[in-house]
Amino acid sequence: xxxxxxxxxxxxxxxxxxxxxxxxxxxxxxxxxxxxxxxxxxxxxxxxxxxxxxxxxxxxxxxxxxxxxxxxxxxxxxxxxxxxxxxxxxxxxxxxxxxxxxxxxxxxxxxxxxxxxxxxxxxxxxxxxxxxxxxxxxxxxxxxxxxxxxxxxxxxxxxxxxxxxxxxxxxxxxxxxxxxxxxxxxxxxxxxxxxxxxxxxxxxxxxxxxxxxxxxxxxxxxxxxxxxxxxxxxxxxxxxxx
Numbered sequence: 001x002x003x004x005x006x007x008x009x010x011x012x013x014x015x016x017x018x019x020x021x022x023x024x025x026x027x028x029x030x031x032x033x034x035x036x037x038x039x040x041x042x043x044x045x046x047x048x049x050x051x052x053x054x055x056x057x058x059x060x061x062x063x064x065x066x067x068x069x070x071x072x073x074x075x076x077x078x079x080x081x082x083x084x085x086x087x088x089x090x091x092x093x094x095x096x097x098x099x100x101x102x103x104x105x106x107x108x109x110x111x112x113x114x115x116x117x118x119x120x121x122x123x124x125x126x127x128x129x130x131x132x133x134x135x136x137x138x139x140x141x142x143x144x145x146x147x148x149x150x151x152x153x154x155x156x157x158x159x160x161x162x163x164x165x166x167x168x169x170x171x172x173x174x175x176x177x178x179x180x181x182x183x184x185x186x187x188x189x190x191x192x193x194x195x196x197x198x199x200x201x202x203x204x205x206x207x208x209x210x211x212x213x214x215x216x217x218x219x220x221x222x223x224x225x226x227x228x229x230x231x232x233x234x235x236x237x238x239x240x241x242x
Contacts (some may be wrong), residue, residue, distance in 0.1 A: 003057035010049045011061045011090030012095040012097075013180050017045035027102065035171055039164045047160030052157065062179045063087050064207030070207050072215040074165040091185025101187055114186040180202050 021041040025034075046061070053059040058075075060066045066083040069075035083134035166178050177183035186192075 001082070003079070004086045006053045006057040007060060007083050008086035008090040008093075010053045010057075010059060011087045012044050012094045014042070014049060014061050014098055014184050015091045015094035016178075018042045018182070019186060020092060023098055023102045034166060037212065039171075041168050042167055043160040043164030045160075046163050047156045050156035050159045054152075057083075061087065061181075062203075062207075063181055064179070064203040067204055068207035068211030071234055072211045074211075074215070087181035088184055091181040092188055093185075095185040096191035097185075113194045114183075114190045178206075182206060 018038060018041055022038055036051050049061065050059045060069075060083055063084045066075060066087075070077050072081050075079050091160050163178070170178060179200050180200045182197060187196045187199070
C-alpha cells in the first residue's frame with residue numbers, strides 16, 4: 001500500500017505538471033502554448049519523480065508500464081490493480097486541481113489539457129503513433145532495464161529524456177498522451193470522452209509489445225566478442241595490464 005501511495009502521489013504530480021503548465025500557457029495573452037514549453041515540464045517532472053520514488057515503488061506512474069512488466073513476469077499481477085488504480089486516481093486528482101486553479105476561461109480554452117487527435121488523423125493513425133511512442137518509452141522507463149543496464153544515477157535522466165522525445169513525436173498528431181492515466185484524468189474531469197478509448201488501449205498494447213521484445217530479444221543479447229577470446233577474457237586482460 002505504501003508503494004501504491006507513492007504511485008498515486010507521483011502520478012498526481014506528473015499529470016499536474018503538464019496539465020497546469022498547458023492551461024497556464026494557453027490562457028496567457030497572447031497564448032504561449034507550444035511543445036517547447038510543455039515537453040520540458042513533463043520530462044523534468046518525470047526525471048525528478050524517478051529519482052525521488054524509484055526506490056520506493058519502481059516509479060511506474062503509468063498503467064502501461066505496470067501491465068507490460070507483469071506480462072513478462074517482472075512485476076506481480078496481484079499488485080497491478082493497486083498500481084493502476086493509484087495511477088488513475090492520481091491523474092483525476094491532478095486534473096481536479098487544475099480545474100480548481102483555472103476557473104472560467106481556463107476550463108474552456110484547452111479543456112484541462114485533454115488530449116485529442118489533430119484534424120484528419122484517423123483512429124488507426126492515432127494508435128500507430130501511440131504504439132511507437134509507448135514502446136520507445138517502455139524500453140527506457142521500465143525499472144528492470146534501467147537497473148540492469150545502466151547506473152542508477154543515470155536512470156532518471158534517461159527516463160525523462162525519452163519521455164520528452166516521445167511526446168515531441170506523438171504530440172502533433174495525437175496530443176502526446178503516451179500515458180493512459182494522464183489521458184484518463186483530464187478526459188474524465190473535462191467530460192471529453194469521445195476519443196478516450198484510443199488513449200487507453202494503444203499505450204497498453206505498445207507497453208506490452210515493448211516489454212516482450214526487450215525481454216525475449218534485446219536483454220539476452222551480447223555484443224560480439226573480440227577475435228580470439230571472449231568479452232570476459234578481454235576484461236580480465238585489461239584489468240591485469242592496467
